[in-house]
Amino acid sequence: MAFSVILHIPGEASVLGEVEELPKAADTIIVVSNPRLRDGKDIHYLEHNVVKVIWSLSHVVLIEVLASEEEENLIGFVRE
Numbered sequence: 001m002a003f004s005v006i007l008h009i010p011g012e013a014s015v016l017g018e019v020e021e022l023p024k025a026a027d028t029i030i031v032v033s034n035p036r037l038r039d040g041k042d043i044h045y046l047e048h049n050v051v052k053v054i055w056s057l058s059h060v061v062l063i064e065v066l067a068s069e070e071e072e073n074l075i076g077f078v079r080e
Contacts, residue, residue, distance in 0.1 A: 001068075003066075006038065007063055014037070019032055032053050
């Protein structure tokens, strides 16, 4: 199952993409498929035909994991 993530890299715009698995504590890299800016535009420092990028986790400040479509469709109890 792929996870949609947002990578926050210092001095750069946030990058949206998919990862096959979330990084573990001992990992030093993260492999991101279909990297793009949050608004869907291409990343200026990548070639237009790039489909996967390997980033060093030492250059990533924060990784946000987005809810999948299945999780968004779940109905839960909300207290108002």
